[in-house]
Amino acid sequence: MAYRSLNPFTEQTTATYAEHTDDEVEAALAKADDLFRSDWSQGDIAPRLAVLGSLSGLLTDHKDALARTMAEEMGKPLAQGQGEIELCAGIAAYYAENAASFLQPRVLDSELGEAWTEFHPVGVLLAVEPWNFPIYQLIRVVAPAIAVGNPVMFKHASIVPRCAEMFEDLCRQAGAPGGCVTNLRVSSDKVAELIGDDRIQGVALTGSEGAGSKVASRASEMLKKSTLELGGSDVFVVLDDADIETAVAAGVEGRLANAGQVCTGSKRFIVQEAVAEAFINGFVDGMKGAAIGDPLDEDTVLGPLSSQEALETLVAQVDEAVRKGARVLTGGKRCDRTGFFYEPTVLTDISRDNPAYYREFFGPVAQVFVVADDDEVVTQANDSHFGLGGSIFSGDTDRARKLASRIQTGMVFINTTTTSMPELPFGGIKRSGFGRELGDVGIKEFVNRKLVVISSA
Numbered sequence: 001m002a003y004r005s006l007n008p009f010t011e012q013t014t015a016t017y018a019e020h021t022d023d024e025v026e027a028a029l030a031k032a033d034d035l036f037r038s039d040w041s042q043g044d045i046a047p048r049l050a051v052l053g054s055l056s057g058l059l060t061d062h063k064d065a066l067a068r069t070m071a072e073e074m075g076k077p078l079a080q081g082q083g084e085i086e087l088c089a090g091i092a093a094y095y096a097e098n099a100a101s102f103l104q105p106r107v108l109d110s111e112l113g114e115a116w117t118e119f120h121p122v123g124v125l126l127a128v129e130p131w132n133f134p135i136y137q138l139i140r141v142v143a144p145a146i147a148v149g150n151p152v153m154f155k156h157a158s159i160v161p162r163c164a165e166m167f168e169d170l171c172r173q174a175g176a177p178g179g180c181v182t183n184l185r186v187s188s189d190k191v192a193e194l195i196g197d198d199r200i201q202g203v204a205l206t207g208s209e210g211a212g213s214k215v216a217s218r219a220s221e222m223l224k225k226s227t228l229e230l231g232g233s234d235v236f237v238v239l240d241d242a243d244i245e246t247a248v249a250a251g252v253e254g255r256l257a258n259a260g261q262v263c264t265g266s267k268r269f270i271v272q273e274a275v276a277e278a279f280i281n282g283f284v285d286g287m288k289g290a291a292i293g294d295p296l297d298e299d300t301v302l303g304p305l306s307s308q309e310a311l312e313t314l315v316a317q318v319d320e321a322v323r324k325g326a327r328v329l330t331g332g333k334r335c336d337r338t339g340f341f342y343e344p345t346v347l348t349d350i351s352r353d354n355p356a357y358y359r360e361f362f363g364p365v366a367q368v369f370v371v372a373d374d375d376e377v378v379t380q381a382n383d384s385h386f387g388l389g390g391s392i393f394s395g396d397t398d399r400a401r402k403l404a405s406r407i408q409t410g411m412v413f414i415n416t417t418t419t420s421m422p423e424l425p426f427g428g429i430k431r432s433g434f435g436r437e438l439g440d441v442g443i444k445e446f447v448n449r450k451l452v453v454i455s456s457a
């Protein structure tokens with residue numbers, strides 16, 4: 001796709017960007033590979049952690065400018081963008097403070113003699129990232145990579161080129177040497193070519209199943225490790241002992257944040273019969289009442305979708321769902337105004353043979369299912385091709401804890417919507433991908449866990 005900056009609120013294009021030429025990409029890769037072979041990557045961790053510390057401060061200093069750019073390029077309401085940057089600063093600070101301990105050699109008990117595992121960088125990583133969290137998606141890969149010593153070349157989504165440039169620039173200002181973090185504007189074909197280059201030693205992709213499948217198969221073909229953070233259709237479970245007011249507020253927030261374009265957004269609402277009427281009435285009212293408007297306006301809750309294509313996809317998905325029998329409790333169409341806005345929508349009566357049942361709706365569209373008991377919650381929750389996150393609302397945390405263990409997904413949150421924190425490993429199972437980012441687990445995805453043994457014989 002062509003790289004361009006188009007404001008989804010005004011529908012006006014503000015800038016277009018040329019792709020990097022083959023020569024530019026080759027020079028960037030050579031520089032990254034040189035850096036990998038230098039003291040920067042192979043030597044003491046302290047200078048790398050100092051860069052992360054500075055990057056954390058710079059992200060905080062540039063919070064407003066970054067949030068404004070995200071609003072202008074992909075429509076994220078300002079306050080939500082500011083929250084994203086605070087999280088990013090936290091992730092950089094978290095690895096600055098903890099990476100040295102995570103990467104300490106681990107002593108192993110062995111009959112052979114003294115044995116331990118060391119953690120070493122593997123080489124240049126290629127990151128392919130989506131637009132929905134334009135800075136957070138980058139820092140999830142870049143911060144641990146800097147700590148480990150792996151240079152990163154990232155191909156960001158073509159609709160957020162200014163965000164990509166700003167991030168690369170902040171890394172440079174933080175002291176990252178040339179080749180450490182490189183923004184590439186390249187095509188999918190070029191990504192496939194780069195994965196075939198021996199200097200690239202790992203591939204991290206966050207995005208759709210289609211892109212994940214293409215990139216991971218290419219990585220497998222070239223015998224490269226990959227991690228995939230893909231889509232989700234997270235459950236939002238309301239048990240019959242839940243505080244309904246709390247659940248309603250969380251449900252509306254969980255479905256409307258970032259205009260519903262969150263991989264871990266609350267998408268399938270599974271509500272027990274005893275509280276179904278109360279929850280659904282409150283939820284529909286909350287969705288209807290959300291303030292829709294300019295993402296730069298601080299009162300806006302629901303901004304536009306990120307692009308014309310995103311809007312057209314959602315319109316087609318909901319129209320098809322309704323044709324196949326879904327009932328619309330509120331919303332169900334594009335907003336009658338300039339900008340790529342879609343009405344907050346609640347659908348019910350979605351049968352298993354309705355294509356909507358197994359699909360991810362990447363926009364402000366909720367699916368509601370009513371079930372009788374805890375076993376039915378589990379059956380309904382697990383009847384999905386995805387397995388990313390999910391949440392359970394209940395007044396009885398022991399009961400919720402038991403249910404959490406039975407839900408087949410990478411993450412479950414009790415009495416809060418799925419969220420992300422620097423210290424919590426993030427990722428899914430099934431068609432939501434493989435591998436984890438963040439926490440102590442995420443930093444070990446692209447390391448050489450080198451075993452060293454001294455024979456006692």
Ligand code: NAP
Nearest residue numbers: 129130156157158188191207208211214229230231232263
């Ligand atoms: P997408 O179309 O897959 O795009 C993601 C990135 O992949 C973009 O940089 C895109 O470049 C690139 N890409 C697309 N096709 C490619 C190919 N064949 N080869 C190489 N690169 C390719 O995803 P999206 O629709 O923008 O993002 C939304 C999806 O991401 C949703 O399914 C969402 O749930 C998922 N997501 C998952 C997570 C998670 O952590 N699990 C987080 C956020 C989003 P262009 O922009 O140039 O096409």
